[in-house]
Amino acid sequence: MDQEVYEILPNYLQHILNVITEQVDNGKWLELDEAIELFHRSSFSWLYMGAIAQVVKELKIYQGKFKTFKDFCEKALDRSRSYIERLIKASKIVIELAQMGFSKLPVNEAQARPLTKYQGDELADRWNEVIHTIPSHLITAEIVEERMDEKKEYAYRSIKIPRKVWDEFEAKVLDKGGNPKKELEKLLGEWEPEEETQDEEVLEDEIIEPVTVEQVNRWLDDLENLCRKL
Secondary structure, three states, X not given: XXXXXXXXXXXXXXXXXXXXXXXXXXXXXXXXXXXXXXXXXXXXXXXXXXXXXXXXXXXXXXXXXXXXXXXXXXXXXXXXXXXXXXXXXXXXXXXXXXXXOXXXXXXXXXHHHHHHHOOHHHHHHHHHHHHHHOOHHHOOHHHHHHHHOOOOOOOOOOOOOOHHHHHHHHHHHHHOOOXXXXXXXXXXXXXOXXXXXXXXXXXXXXXXXXXXXXXXXXXXXXXXXXXXXX
């Protein structure tokens, strides 16, 4: 990358690139464990942003240079006040969960957002339900929101069906005066996976004959004699 491009970068990006460039130029690079640790730490950068913004807001550190907190968000942080407020609320939730002893935490503001209407034991119960029913790598903001929304009786999922298959299915159902979506739900509800059947006949190589101690000793002797001849 040209030096001219480097010079127009914000200071924090310039610092990151300088560190990476220095390591590469010196023939040094992170160990895998270090890279993984840095990745996880960096993934919570939004949490630091929210916590810092909260301090600036509550202590009114922005006063003297900016008229309002909104002015500070827009001119100093290049973010809308509503976005910064969401970060503040989300960071509070994550910090509270961490203080409760949770090691698995929302990894972004969107995942934490649905939790902001809960606190205390109810917050712990809600988040506990999420992390114990869904693998960490499959947790999304949408799933968290569904689990938090008490008004939703069903959690809907989308599936991809080839257009041609769906068109043919839809045409057949409509031709009989039915509802394609309801018929599909009915089919899925009644579906049962086929159980794997095993052949009743036992193959000859699956029959295990009993082996005596004498046979084992003879095999060992034969093996020893063979090794001596090699």
